[in-house]
Amino acid sequence: MNNEAASTGILIVSHGSPRAEANEGFIAMVGRVAARLGLDNVLPTFFSIALPSISDRVAELAARGVRRIVLMPYFLYTGQHVSHDIPALLAECRRQFPDIAIDVLPTLENDPAVEDVVVERLTALAPQVALPTLGAQIERRSYEIIQRQLGSLGNPDAASAAIVQRIVHATADFSFARSLRIHPEAVRRGRAALAAGKPIICDVRMLQAGITKVRNEVLCVIDREDVVALAAEKQCTRAAASMDVLAPQLDGAIVAVGNAPTALWRLMEIVARGGPSPALVVGLPVGLVGARESKLALLASELCYITNTSARGGSPVAAAAVNALALLQEEQSS
Numbered sequence: 001m002n003n004e005a006a007s008t009g010i011l012i013v014s015h016g017s018p019r020a021e022a023n024e025g026f027i028a029m030v031g032r033v034a035a036r037l038g039l040d041n042v043l044p045t046f047f048s049i050a051l052p053s054i055s056d057r058v059a060e061l062a063a064r065g066v067r068r069i070v071l072m073p074y075f076l077y078t079g080q081h082v083s084h085d086i087p088a089l090l091a092e093c094r095r096q097f098p099d100i101a102i103d104v105l106p107t108l109e110n111d112p113a114v115e116d117v118v119v120e121r122l123t124a125l126a127p128q129v130a131l132p133t134l135g136a137q138i139e140r141r142s143y144e145i146i147q148r149q150l151g152s153l154g155n156p157d158a159a160s161a162a163i164v165q166r167i168v169h170a171t172a173d174f175s176f177a178r179s180l181r182i183h184p185e186a187v188r189r190g191r192a193a194l195a196a197g198k199p200i201i202c203d204v205r206m207l208q209a210g211i212t213k214v215r216n217e218v219l220c221v222i223d224r225e226d227v228v229a230l231a232a233e234k235q236c237t238r239a240a241a242s243m244d245v246l247a248p249q250l251d252g253a254i255v256a257v258g259n260a261p262t263a264l265w266r267l268m269e270i271v272a273r274g275g276p277s278p279a280l281v282v283g284l285p286v287g288l289v290g291a292r293e294s295k296l297a298l299l300a301s302e303l304c305y306i307t308n309t310s311a312r313g314g315s316p317v318a319a320a321a322v323n324a325l326a327l328l329q330e331e332q333s334s
Helices: 020-037 054-064 080-096 112-125 135-153 158-171 186-195 205-210 225-234 238-245 261-272 291-300 315-333
Strands: 008-014 042-046 068-073 101-104 180-182 200-202 254-257 280-283 305-308
Touching: 008 020, 008 054, 020 042, 042 054, 054 068, 054 080, 068 080, 080 101, 135 158, 158 180, 158 186, 158 315, 186 254, 186 280, 186 305, 186 315, 200 205, 205 315, 225 238, 238 261, 254 261, 254 315, 261 280, 261 291, 280 291, 280 315, 291 305
Parallel strands: 008 042, 008 068, 068 101, 200 254, 254 280, 280 305
Antiparallel strands: 180 305
C-alpha cells in the first residue's frame, strides 16, 4: 500500500435504520468493498439512528493518523441530508480536526451503473419478440439495441460513435461506452496509417486473429524464439519483449494491446527514450494487475490513443476498435 492510500480514510455513509439487520447488511457490504479495494481505512458510518456516527468515525480515523478523509454518501438522491445536514456535520468535524482534509463524493444519483442494474432486473419483463436467425439480421438487431441504449449518453462524432458501438457489439458490455477515451486525432491518424500501408502491431495472437477487416500486415511475434530468449534475458513478459523486437517497425504504425499491460508499459518506455513513435495506440489490455494503471499512463502520455479507464478490456475489445477504424477507412476511400 502506498503512503497516500495509507494516510487516507474512506467513510461510506448510510442513513441508518431502526432495523438492526438492515444496518448489518450495510456494514457487511462496506466490508466487501474494503476487501475488493485492498484498503484498511474503509469504514461504514451512519448519518442518523444507528451508530457509529460520522463524527465518531472522523475521530477514529484521526486517531489512526489519517490526513485525508473521503466521504461517500450511499444515497440514491441528493436531498436535504446530503445537501445540508451532512455538510453541517462535516463543518464541525473540520473545526475539531483542522489538520485533516475532508472531501465528499457525489451520491449515486444518475449514476449509469445504477441504471444498468435497473435495466438488468427488468429485462425479463420487456416484450418478447421473435429472434432473428440469419447473421445479417442478428447484427442489424444488435445495432438497433445498441443505438437505442446509447442514445441517452450524448452524441459523439459519428466516427467515435462507430468505434464505441462496435466495441459494445463485440462485448455486450455497455460500460465501455462510458469508460472509453478516444483521442481527438485518433480516427484521423488511424485512417492515415491504414491508408499508408503501415502495419498493425499486436501483443498476442488472439488479438491478431481477431483483426479481420484490415488489408495491412498484422504483426505478432510473442511466440518467436528470439522473443522468448529476450524475455528470459530481461526477466520480463514475452509481450513486453515483443515490443522491443518490433521497435524498428513502430514508426507510424498502429499498436494494438488487448491482453498484456506489460506490452503497453514497454511501448511507452520505448517512446519516452526517444524511440520510434506509433501513429496510434489502441491500448485496451485487461486485468486486475496493471491494466488500468497502464491505460491511465497512456492517457497522460503524448501518444495518440484509443483506451479506457477501467480494468476491463481484452483482445476482442482491441480487435473491435481496429476493425472499426478499418471500416471507417474503407468508407472514406469508397
